[in-house]
Amino acid sequence: ASSGAQGTSRLAAGGGSCSLRAEALCAGRPCCHCRLWRVRACGRHRQPQTDAASMRRGGCVGAVAALALVAGASAALDATQTTRIPLLHGEDMSNVVYHSDGVWLIGVVNDAQCGEPCEVVKETLQAAHEKAGDLVNLATIDAFQMIEGDDGEMVSLQEAFNITTLPSMLLYSYGPKVMLKGIKMDAQTVLALAGQGPKAFLKYLRNFIPSAVSRVRQFGLTKFLTYEEPHLPRVLLIHAKKKTPLVFMRLSLQFDRRAVFGEVVASDVDADFLLRFGVGDADDELPRMLVSPPGETVDAEAESFADWEVYEEGDNSYPAVSRWLMGRLPEVPIPHVRSFDGFESACVAKGGICFVAFLPGDGDERDDLLDAYRYVAGRSYSHANLVAANQFTISKLPVHFAWVDGDKQAAMMAAFGITAPPGVVGVNPRKKLFSAYRGAFDPDGVHDFILRMMDGKEQVDSYDSLPAWRDEAAEQAAASASRK
Structure with a gap:
């Protein structure tokens, strides 16, 4: 009853009912887990258990430095944003995180144990959520929440993951999760990243997000079009950046059973290569995403790929591009x-x-x-x-x-x-x-x-x-x- 009252209070502060906020967050996410997004919309909050003897305070930085980091992270937040990252309860590790196939970055905190440094992490995660909440799952959890251990017994999260300093983080990459296979980050690493702001977090996260995108170079087009699963349509992104955009990486994982994804960096190919895909002036026409006609085998020797459909919606966010691809890629056949x-x-x-x-x-x-x-x-x-x-x-x-x-x-x-x-x-x-x-x-x-x-x-x-x-x-x- 106590936790329910606190959850209601939190909802009232955030505005709107739990179901309405969950529905709003699910909008435009064709692969959303309603349970996952309901936790994100409503959150859970219970009084943390405290066990000072089981936690060293060695990971806590000085108050002056911590306050400076908080100020820097808070400045990156848009004050108009009201969607908060979820505060997970112990049972959510089993019911949500371990049953999710997405990338998770979970801040392990306890206000009574580390105060300002934990606030640094929460604020920086929130700022990162505003930038990439559609691509990765960001959350916090109290270090002393009870979770199910390998032997089925209930243990504190701090004990299960052998966390000795706060704040800490758990990072799970793409695919099914199992107990203790997440990567644990210690307080020194966490605070060093937090001090650099949300962009540093997202840059660091790239290392943990795998990609099903092939890099297509000048003489590699034939292989991309014909080698892997030739019956599937091709989704090709032509851009000028050196690294694959996070949105395209996420899309390649979402649709990896329905299409083959590739990218072309404009500097890797010549002008004739780009012209085959309708790109004349790369500076003005990039990025450009194209999809080959479904149900047709692509002719790798074609002089032009003018029959490929171009994404021209203007909104390059993950939900918008995902919806667009949903209507153009074939369903997975089920005999x-x-x-x-x-x-x-x-x-x-x-x-x-x-x-x-x-x-x-x-x-x-x-x-x-x-x-x-x-x-x-x-x-x-x-x-x-x-x-x-x-x-x-x-x-x-x-x-x-x-x-x-x-x-x-x-x-x-x-x-x-x-x-x-x-x-x-x-x-x-x-x-x-x-x-x-x-x-x-x-x-x-x-x-x-x-x-x-x-x-x-x-x-x-x-x-x-x-x-x-x-x-x-x-x-x-x-x-x-x-x-x-």
Whole structure:
């Protein structure tokens, strides 16, 4: 009751109801997790536990220096902004952060332990949020919040991550999260970055955001257009900067199952190269983003790519460009499995992990469930891999999707432990293992199940009963043929 009253007070100060603010934050974010954005909109606030004996104050800087840093960070804030970064409660680490596939930068603070330096971090994170809140998830959490440890026991966050100085930070790169795999930053590093303001934070964050963008140079166009997944459309950004824009990096991860992303730095190519994409005067016409016609294989030898559609909306923010691409990139195909042979070709032959949805028969309910499943299939299931200190690359995992009419494939459903549609199973054909999801069939629930299975957090079973289903399917097919 106490925490609820405090949450209400905080909402009143921020203006608007929790649901309305969450809805406003979700607007224009086609891949938003409503639960995640609800936390961001409403926040959580409970009185922190304090344990002075378990925390050294060695990370706290002098009051004069701290106040100077606060002043510098506060000056970067736009006083008109009212959206605050969320204050996470301990349970949000499991329910939100670990079930998210985005990049997270979490400031670990405790006002009673470090006062002004912790305020420095909170204000700098807020300023960074105003600049890049659409691209990375920024939040704070009290160091003494209780979270679930590796053994399932509740421990303080400070103890779980062996944090000895405040303020500290936890940084999670792209992809599914597991306990203690975040990168911990000590107080010295955190305060050094905070003292440089939000731009320094964002520059540092680039090291932790992987990219699915290929650098296309003068003689590399043919490879970009034909080598990787030639059936997918190409999204090409031509610009003059030396580094990939953060927005384009984020888009390449969001749509990595629906398109292949590349960038051309104008100084890397000659004028004829640019003219093929309609760029005459690079100084006046850049940046330019183009999308190849969907459903067509691109002719790498074409003299002109005038049929590519150019983004000309003027708003280069992540939500605006994401909405534009949503309407132009094809959906991820989800084959309808009607037999054991269909399962073999849609899942087993492709390798990797296959997720099969068992849906009810014809009707609006089936169509709505299939739309929700298609939305989940269109999300990225890539992982960030640490290749060097503070450097990540992206790894695209072989993930496939299919669906089955559960009313007509009762034997298959039973083989995977689904008693009635709807339900989802994740299958690892190589190891002959599967895990079944019988919870609410909504995008958040199904997506969480997929992330948990890919992260090894779901209980798995052997599907030794598949041969029996195969034999039954063959008998049903033979009986159907004889009736004809």
